Amino acid sequence: MEFKEAKNKFVQTWGALGSQWGINKTMAQIHALLMVSHEAVSMEDIMEELQISRGNASMNLRALMDWGIVYKEYKAGERREFFTAEKDLDELAVKISRERSKREIKPALKVLKEVSSIQSDNTEAEKHFVDQTTKLYDFVLKADNVLDKITEYKDNWLAKLVVKIMK
Amino acid sequence: MEFKEAKNKFVQTWGALGSQWGINKTMAQIHALLMVSHEAVSMEDIMEELQISRGNASMNLRALMDWGIVYKEYKAGERREFFTAEKDLDELAVKISRERSKREIKPALKVLKEVSSIQSDNTEAEKHFVDQTTKLYDFVLKADNVLDKITEYKDNWLAKLVVKIMK
DNA sequence: ATAAACTTTCATTTTTTTTTGAAACTTTAA
DNA sequence: TTAAAGTTTCAAAAAAAAATGAAAGTTTAT
Incomplete structure (x- = not known):
């Protein structure tokens, strides 16, 4: 198995597990994606990787931040917002x-x-x-x-x- | 609050809690109902109390038995099956x-x-x-x-x- | 063997949840 | 200011999950 495949499998599995515990699939997937991402990820990239709409990404990121397990990050000289997950x-x-x-x-x-x-x-x-x-x-x-x-x-x-x- | 009202409130709350933890509402409600029932309850009575169809009752009782937290009971001289929940x-x-x-x-x-x-x-x-x-x-x-x-x-x-x- | 009493199954319908996308909003830089 | 770059909101659409109900299946008593 190569990296991309493994990462995808992890994200899908985490999403499914989330559903079974009453957390919506996309929310769990975004969380999974951020957990294994080395660097903070932009909303654009999240949408791209998970093939979801802007609204969906925005709402679930908000929810994750309300749970206190995802943080916003600002990069110098960058207009966009980036997101990271609590990794501990x-x-x-x-x-x-x-x-x-x-x-x-x-x-x-x-x-x-x-x-x-x-x-x-x-x-x-x-x-x-x-x-x-x-x-x-x-x-x-x-x-x-x-x-x-x-x-x-x-x-x-x-x-x-x-x-x-x-x- | 009187008994019937309290019982109903408990069943509804348990159902909602179930949903939030990935268990379907009716399944949790049936379980709640059986937990607080003094005696084993027939399918007919479950349908009546929760206002659900026969199929729904049957499938969710099956699921609860698969989880090992609801038992079938047979009463002498009774054709119908009765159900009880694990109460410990x-x-x-x-x-x-x-x-x-x-x-x-x-x-x-x-x-x-x-x-x-x-x-x-x-x-x-x-x-x-x-x-x-x-x-x-x-x-x-x-x-x-x-x-x-x-x-x-x-x-x-x-x-x-x-x-x-x-x- | 038959039929009454009851339970299960599953294709279809209904309900609930999630997702979309475009308009409204906010922020930043010029 | 203004407009470009970005984010949020929310009504409507889509998808997923749950519920219905009638036909098929079982069991029991006679």
Whole structure:
């Protein structure tokens, strides 16, 4: 396999993986492309490589920047904007984890708390509902906290976790 | 909030959360419904509660059973099939984690290994590509292994992890 | 063996999500 | 200023994903 082929395969695979985890394909592909690019890439070049429209590129770059995992770069004497991805994988994972927690887990926890708080001195069905949603609330909260704690180590958290787990 | 309202809110929220994580809405909703149901539920009742077609119910129940998180149940003297969800949350998380690893992470690792193995005594761009994909391979492999190790504790793994992390 | 009761399948339709592209907007240089 | 070079926005189109429903398939009881 030669470089161009390998790069393309990587971008396609990352895109597919993204879809399966609820991230749109193009967004994941742009991210993949930037991750393996040595230098910052212009929007024009992203459009060209991925064969996508200007609007698509612009919107997904914006989204990636909102996630905090892609940065704008300005080159001296260049009018155009260039883009780079966060390349440190520990940092990348921390940012994704934080964002998903903030955008998805926290709101879900709020709902879980609400629905598990209904009055239910009534039927078996109601008792079971309250019991199960309470357990779910506790579980998700605990998992969310553990993730937060783990990623707090910041530098090299995954390696540190490995050590903690194994011993 | 009364029971019916709370139950509906939970089902809708779980469905939306599923979508954001790459699981189709109905599949997540059926799962939610079964999780908080005291007794096994018939397909008819699922269709009724979620206002979905027979085909949709059938296909998503099949998918949930393939994931190993929903079970068929037979009631004595009843022709119809009934369904229940895995209600132990530790077990549920282990199963989802195992399946996603098998279906998505392992194939991705295979591709990462392939593309990071190209020959590249060439340009800076190629060197960076190989370097970054190698790092990514190592990271994903390590993360996959850690998850596997954590869930190996089986019983109460999350609580045990909390203890390990905090001390 | 038959038919009633129920489930599965899959071509078609519907819905949802993503993408496009052109107009509006912004920035920079002359 | 002004116009060139670039970026963003968003209504409309396209593509992808999910849902429908009726026919085919199963199972069970008689």
